[in-house]
Amino acid sequence: MKCLQAVGAVILSLLRELADENAYRRHLVMYGRIHSAEEWRRFSDERSKAKYSRVKCC
Amino acid sequence: MPQATATNVAAPWGFKRILGQLLWAAVAVVAAFCLAGIALNREEHINSVWLVLASGCTYALGYRFYARFIGTRVMALDNRRATPAERLKNGHDFEPTNKWILFGHHFAAIAGPGPLVGPVLAAQFGYLPGTLWIIIGAVVGGAVQDFVILFASMRRDGKSLGQMAREEIGKLGGFVALLTVLMIMIILLAVVALVVVNALAGSPWGTFTIAATMPIALFMGWYLRYWRPGRVLECSAIGFLLVVAAIFAGQWVAESSTWAPVFTLSTVALAFCITIYGFLASALPVWLLLSPRDYLSTFVKLGVIFLLALGIIFVRPELQLPAFTRFTDGTGPIFAGKIFPFCFITIACGAISGFHSLISSGTTPKMIAKEQHACPVGYGSMLLESFVAVMAMIAACVMQPGVYFAVNSPAGIVGATPAAAVATISSWGFPVGVAEMQQLAQSVGERTLFYRTGGAPSLALGMAHIFARSGGGQAVIGFWYHFAIMFEALFILTIIDAGTRVGRFMVQDLLGHVHSSLGRTSWMPGVIATSSAVVLAWGYFLYQGVRDPLGGINSLWPLFGIANQLLAAIALCVATTILIKMHRARYVWITGVPLAWLVTITFTAAWEKIFSPAPRIGFLAQAAQLEAALSSGAITGAGMAQTRTLIFNARLDAVICGVFLVLVAVILVDSMRIWGGILRGSRESRVAEAPFVLSRLQAEKI
Numbered sequence: 230m231k232c233l234q235a236v237g238a239v240i241l242s243l244l245r246e247l248a249d250e251n252a253y254r255r256h257l258v259m260y261g262r263i264h265s266a267e268e269w270r271r272f273s274d275e276r277s278k279a280k281y282s283r284v285k286c287c
Numbered sequence: 288m289p290q291a292t293a294t295n296v297a298a299p300w301g302f303k304r305i306l307g308q309l310l311w312a313a314v315a316v317v318a319a320f321c322l323a324g325i326a327l328n329r330e331e332h333i334n335s336v337w338l339v340l341a342s343g344c345t346y347a348l349g350y351r352f353y354a355r356f357i358g359t360r361v362m363a364l365d366n367r368r369a370t371p372a373e374r375l376k377n378g379h380d381f382e383p384t385n386k387w388i389l390f391g392h393h394f395a396a397i398a399g400p401g402p403l404v405g406p407v408l409a410a411q412f413g414y415l416p417g418t419l420w421i422i423i424g425a426v427v428g429g430a431v432q433d434f435v436i437l438f439a440s441m442r443r444d445g446k447s448l449g450q451m452a453r454e455e456i457g458k459l460g461g462f463v464a465l466l467t468v469l470m471i472m473i474i475l476l477a478v479v480a481l482v483v484v485n486a487l488a489g490s491p492w493g494t495f496t497i498a499a500t501m502p503i504a505l506f507m508g509w510y511l512r513y514w515r516p517g518r519v520l521e522c523s524a525i526g527f528l529l530v531v532a533a534i535f536a537g538q539w540v541a542e543s544s545t546w547a548p549v550f551t552l553s554t555v556a557l558a559f560c561i562t563i564y565g566f567l568a569s570a571l572p573v574w575l576l577l578s579p580r581d582y583l584s585t586f587v588k589l590g591v592i593f594l595l596a597l598g599i600i601f602v603r604p605e606l607q608l609p610a611f612t613r614f615t616d617g618t619g620p621i622f623a624g625k626i627f628p629f630c631f632i633t634i635a636c637g638a639i640s641g642f643h644s645l646i647s648s649g650t651t652p653k654m655i656a657k658e659q660h661a662c663p664v665g666y667g668s669m670l671l672e673s674f675v676a677v678m679a680m681i682a683a684c685v686m687q688p689g690v691y692f693a694v695n696s697p698a699g700i701v702g703a704t705p706a707a708a709v710a711t712i713s714s715w716g717f718p719v720g721v722a723e724m725q726q727l728a729q730s731v732g733e734r735t736l737f738y739r740t741g742g743a744p745s746l747a748l749g750m751a752h753i754f755a756r757s758g759g760g761q762a763v764i765g766f767w768y769h770f771a772i773m774f775e776a777l778f779i780l781t782i783i784d785a786g787t788r789v790g791r792f793m794v795q796d797l798l799g800h801v802h803s804s805l806g807r808t809s810w811m812p813g814v815i816a817t818s819s820a821v822v823l824a825w826g827y828f829l830y831q832g833v834r835d836p837l838g839g840i841n842s843l844w845p846l847f848g849i850a851n852q853l854l855a856a857i858a859l860c861v862a863t864t865i866l867i868k869m870h871r872a873r874y875v876w877i878t879g880v881p882l883a884w885l886v887t888i889t890f891t892a893a894w895e896k897i898f899s900p901a902p903r904i905g906f907l908a909q910a911a912q913l914e915a916a917l918s919s920g921a922i923t924g925a926g927m928a929q930t931r932t933l934i935f936n937a938r939l940d941a942v943i944c945g946v947f948l949v950l951v952a953v954i955l956v957d958s959m960r961i962w963g964g965i966l967r968g969s970r971e972s973r974v975a976e977a978p979f980v981l982s983r984l985q986a987e988k989i
Binding site: 239242243244245246247248249250252253255256258259260264265266269270273274275276277278279280281282283284285286287 | 377378379380382384385387388391392395396397398399400401468472475479511512513516517519520523573574577578582585586589635636640642643645646649650781782785786788789792847851
């Protein structure tokens, strides 16, 4: 059961990483800010700028 | 007493070791048995389980022994050494990440349409050559490339392949790498767009579903930006439900006498639509279309790959295609060319892909917590991608051979009418009937499945077959077919919009040296001009593909394969240079052997594509044949202008192929000059690694 829970936690964490939700959480902690629509937009714009200046794999 | 303690400690350790050795010996026996089974079987249909076991066991052996050998002996991975993620941690790019999360992240980044489409096309040679190349190529080539480049980038603070080429080989190497990537991007975008066009042409169901993903993406963009900011998973789940609803709605559209004609588009019309879409997606704000679509396509991609693996294990389908077909002689209808070298360039992603080196030197090295994690992330992810390619091969081969060739062969080869096509294909020894094809088309909600070149429709058929047998049967095969088409088109379109954007940045980067305004990504005239330039470049090749009487794939896919493998050759040149500079010259065969193989196959393939006297293979021969037909008066009227365009296109393709060859030859010669200098002692062997800093990170806490 513990093993299944661990696998589930890793999968959920992976999904959050792919969704940039983990990165957003880290961003809030790093800069000591709280979540707001404006903060998310600022984070998302900055992240997208870096993300979509790199090639995507074929 | 001390003696007894020693025995107590040694015994379980010794027992475990023996047990481990026995286990790995068993894995080796199963791998050898299964590989021999699939290689030697000629009489009856083989079950897909043989391929799954052969690949799974070979990957396990490669990972356990070869990757560990490279990691410990060659690279000397050192967990005491702080990685860039630890030293440069900034909460954005540089962040120590759990190795399994990073494994999934890296896999999601490297998995594209390549490992799905390439094996489907290469199945024209039979299941065996492609499968062996996928398995062996990945273990000794592709995974090694990804692993070594990831390691090199990690030791250099996450530098890109181009930066490493510039620093390790020279300025020329860096410039050549940048130019090669830009050219490959253009060909890649054209060829993947062609795959989508051929999948959607004449299909109102598919076209409606894909068209519906655009307003869905816009809605998701708005939802994430203004309604529920930051709720990406929630938003993607809603987006997925809407896409599934669009698939059901697509069936209604296809059956509607009013709406079906609206969404029944020709290849040319679809090519224009995709080109306009590429431009808009490249110029519009990212949050509006590109980003939400990217999130959705990533989740759908991973989910479908997982479902396909479960489906294959559950259904265990038999392969209907033989081990070898008659087309190993180079007369294949899907693309022309002999098994050597064309099988090895048709399957790039899945065996070895140059594009992976760009990902391995991109985001991933900045997120590795401990050096030894490079092994599961770099080597392991590539093995999983290779397994995806094996699954695609299985999905292609579960179809009856006659059906496979009827779907994938262009009208220019098999005949312009269904009756002519089935007669030609049946004469090859792969019986198929018009009624059978008609029934199959009806069952998946299509008007016809003839001439659906590009690989996507046949892959969707194979996947639908596996999914339907897993549950629901024939009643739901239409849904699964269009679900598979949606899955392929969704992430191909994400590649098109992201790729166009990246291409735009590359062009702006180059033009910024000419005029500073053109280099500014916020200057709208510059954005529009460079977006247009990139879109027109790949759009031209796409248009060339849809107008090609041989289906487009015949010329564009080999061009893409050659380009991608040449990029892998550049990456392996960089990797070999780094190994030599690290005083690991005695292990240079690790990257040297795959490099030599890639140079051999790509140079042979490129030479044949340019100079082969067979018009279906050689671009120049094709141009000469068309020119002869034109000058003999065999072509008249409107056909003359089209033929002149075809002649120009064939020569253009020959020039591009030649440019690729020259670029890679330059970087290869440049690298060899450096290797020779270092080995002779006339050149300084200095690695550009970041200095050693002791790690304070406890990996188990990540």
